[in-house]
Amino acid sequence: MATQEKSYKFKAEIKQLMDILVHSLYTNREIFLRELISNASDALDKVRFEMTRGAEVSDQKLPLEIRIKADKDKNILTISDTGIGMTSKELMANIGTIAKSGTSDFLKRLSKEAKESDVSNIIGKFGVGFYSVFMVAKEVVITSKSYKKNEPAVQWVSDGSGSYTIRELEKAHKRGTIIEVHLKDEAKEFTEKYRLESIIKKHSNFIPFPIYLEKDKINTIAALWREPKSSIKPKQYEEFYKYLTYDTEPPLETIHVSIDAPVQFASIMFIPKRTFDMFGISKEDIGLDLYVKSVLIQHKYSELLPEYLGFIKGMVDSPDIPLNISRETLQENRIVMKISQTLVKQVLSALKKMAEKEPDKYKEFWQAHSQIFKMGYSDYANQEKFADLLRFDSSAMEDDTLTSLADYTQRAKEDQKEIYYISGPSKEALETDPHLEIFRKKGLEVLYLYDPVDEFVMTGLAKYKEFTLTSVEQADMGKLEKFEDVEKSDEKITALSEGEQRVFKKLLDKIKDILGDRVTDVRESKRLKDSASCLVSPDGEMTSQMQKILHIMNKDTSIPKKIFEVNKDHKLIRNLLKIYKNDPKDPFIQESVEQLYESALLLEGYLTDPHKLVNRIQDILLKSSDWHPGNK
Numbered sequence: 001m002a003t004q005e006k007s008y009k010f011k012a013e014i015k016q017l018m019d020i021l022v023h024s025l026y027t028n029r030e031i032f033l034r035e036l037i038s039n040a041s042d043a044l045d046k047v048r049f050e051m052t053r054g055a056e057v058s059d060q061k062l063p064l065e066i067r068i069k070a071d072k073d074k075n076i077l078t079i080s081d082t083g084i085g086m087t088s089k090e091l092m093a094n095i096g097t098i099a100k101s102g103t104s105d106f107l108k109r110l111s112k113e114a115k116e117s118d119v120s121n122i123i124g125k126f127g128v129g130f131y132s133v134f135m136v137a138k139e140v141v142i143t144s145k146s147y148k149k150n151e152p153a154v155q156w157v158s159d160g161s162g163s164y165t166i167r168e169l170e171k172a173h174k175r176g177t178i179i180e181v182h183l184k185d186e187a188k189e190f191t192e193k194y195r196l197e198s199i200i201k202k203h204s205n206f207i208p209f210p211i212y213l214e215k216d217k218i219n220t221i222a223a224l225w226r227e228p229k230s231s232i233k234p235k236q237y238e239e240f241y242k243y244l245t246y247d248t249e250p251p252l253e254t255i256h257v258s259i260d261a262p263v264q265f266a267s268i269m270f271i272p273k274r275t276f277d278m279f280g281i282s283k284e285d286i287g288l289d290l291y292v293k294s295v296l297i298q299h300k301y302s303e304l305l306p307e308y309l310g311f312i313k314g315m316v317d318s319p320d321i322p323l324n325i326s327r328e329t330l331q332e333n334r335i336v337m338k339i340s341q342t343l344v345k346q347v348l349s350a351l352k353k354m355a356e357k358e359p360d361k362y363k364e365f366w367q368a369h370s371q372i373f374k375m376g377y378s379d380y381a382n383q384e385k386f387a388d389l390l391r392f393d394s395s396a397m398e399d400d401t402l403t404s405l406a407d408y409t410q411r412a413k414e415d416q417k418e419i420y421y422i423s424g425p426s427k428e429a430l431e432t433d434p435h436l437e438i439f440r441k442k443g444l445e446v447l448y449l450y451d452p453v454d455e456f457v458m459t460g461l462a463k464y465k466e467f468t469l470t471s472v473e474q475a476d477m478g479k480l481e482k483f484e485d486v487e488k489s490d491e492k493i494t495a496l497s498e499g500e501q502r503v504f505k506k507l508l509d510k511i512k513d514i515l516g517d518r519v520t521d522v523r524e525s526k527r528l529k530d531s532a533s534c535l536v537s538p539d540g541e542m543t544s545q546m547q548k549i550l551h552i553m554n555k556d557t558s559i560p561k562k563i564f565e566v567n568k569d570h571k572l573i574r575n576l577l578k579i580y581k582n583d584p585k586d587p588f589i590q591e592s593v594e595q596l597y598e599s600a601l602l603l604e605g606y607l608t609d610p611h612k613l614v615n616r617i618q619d620i621l622l623k624s625s626d627w628h629p630g631n632k
């Protein structure tokens with residue numbers, strides 16, 4: 001017996017979303033049809049999947065297809081499919097509630113930030129595509145019959161104003177779903193055949209099931225990946241890409257592979273021009289569609305590619321995977337693993353080729369995706385290939401040109417066995433970093449790392465060919481001595497006499513007393529040229545940048561203890577030495593050391609309270625005005 005009609009309220013977030021949709025005049029509202037067709041196609045994929053794994057399916061013989069009809073007089077558009085259908089429970093669960101994680105978050109931000117033009121493009125990606133129908137509908141009637149035998153057909157009706165009704169139907173229905181869209185008066189255009197045809201061609205051409213508009217089959221393109229590569233036009237790839245990703249731009253790169261051994265498969269992969277991070281990349285958006293003999297097994301299967309290639313969009317089809325594989329055992333399937341390994345190699349070699357043949361394009365890739373790509377340092381099997389694809393700014397680069405590690409080693413000095421790097425916020429900041437003074441003096445190139453992940457990349461790789469990746473802070477100063485100075489200073493600095501050297505040692509002890517346990521040691525610097533002093537990490541410890549990252553991660557605000565290095569050839573220090581020789585207890589020494597230490601902290605980004613520093617500077621300036629000749 002059929003049950004009575006029952007009325008239900010939409011979940012709050014859905015109601016919110018529908019309010020946005022119902023009351024807005026979206027320039028791009030035609031995409032509602034893309035969403036409904038895509039749902040129909042998903043439903044057909046699902047029923048085909050059930051059939052291939054031998055499940056009992058009602059109306060076995062029904063052709064798998066989508067039919068669209070327009071009634072101009074009644075202003076109704078109907079989309080029907082012979083897909084998996086829905087029971088009343090499923091209707092309530094799938095339409096009316098939000099299933100996917102992250103979607104409610106997305107909706108909150110959508111209502112606040114989105115521009116009209118954005119909404120239509122991203123709505124389908126967040127598991128709420130169905131509701132786009134309310135941009136054009138004043139009422140929607142869904143009639144659905146599940147593939148499960150003995151389930152009655154059900155009907156769902158809503159005008160999009162906050163509630164819907166569901167009732168079971170007495171009349172027998174064939175398997176599948178019929179969506180009746182009662183169009184708003186101002187949406188009459190969607191009963192025009194030519195309009196519908198062009199929308200379907202534009203957005204749904206690659207749907208793998210026939211789409212009929214009245215009696216005509218509209219979509220023409222079969223599985224693109226099964227056609228010979230030579231016969232496929234760039235435009236076709238582009239259309240396929242847009243169909244897959246909803247991107248409005250063409251892809252940056254297309255990678256089409258057909259492999260026969262050891263596993264047979266075909267794959268079309270795309271590198272988008274940009275990240276789809278307008279609302280953050282959701283985990284559900286990562287992965288390739290996995291087909292077995294053209295049957296979709298898993299939509300956006302994330303295990304096919306490692307995370308660092310997560311920016312790749314596309315699909316894989318293999319006849320070698322068992323069709324009745326369960327989604328749970330996919331992950332352990334050896335064939336899937338083999339395919340994944342081959343795909344990674346293909347992507348890396350495509351990138352290598354791009355870097356060599358089309359450097360400008362590679363630059364675009366790097367700008368768009370390097371953030372994710374850099375995580376690849378942990379892919380040990382491909383580490384060498386990965387390292388060759390890295391790009392960095394460096395002290396030898398001009399403008400915004402970047403260098404590869406290979407090019408760095410070409411420029412390296414004879415006998416240089418290290419690739420040096422330093423982290424910092426910007427080129428400007430690094431060019432005045434005291435740690436680099438010795439490298440500049442010796443004409444040694446240093447890579448500039450601006451991205452927190454870069455340090456992980458460097459420590460993860462540890463080596464590039466026979467070169468050790470070395471942070472300048474941890475560089476062995478002894479190893480630098482063998483290189484001749486390229487920068488000669490014009491100023492003659494007379495070396496300290498043996499006696500003066502002894503006094504300098506004492507001064508270092510005095511500084512150690514003053515700084516106490518704020519530092520681990522005070523020593524003569526071999527790396528400074530223009531600066532009087534700096535802080536360095538004790539040998540064997542992580543670099544400052546790494547410490548900073550960990551500090552931020554642990555919400556730690558303490559100041560790490562470091563070695564305070566002093567440049568004995570600096571005028572300031574020579575001056576201090578004189579004062580010290582005169583009177584080791586002169587209070588000016590204490591004041592200067594505090595000043596030097598806090599300036600170094602400031603440069604390292606650790607000075608939490610600048611008040612003392614600023615006051616001290618003012619004191620010093622005031623004192624200096626006493627002896628300035630202009631005041632006499």
Ligand code: ADP
Nearest residue numbers: 039040043083085094095127128129130131177
């Ligand atoms: P998404 O397609 O991303 O899951 P939608 O809002 O488009 O989000 O659809 C919500 C859900 O409604 C689908 O996941 C599906 O379970 C169900 N659904 C929609 N249309 C159909 C249909 N034609 N046949 C069967 N199920 C459907």
Ligand code: MG
Nearest residue numbers: 038039129130
């Ligand atoms: Mg959908």
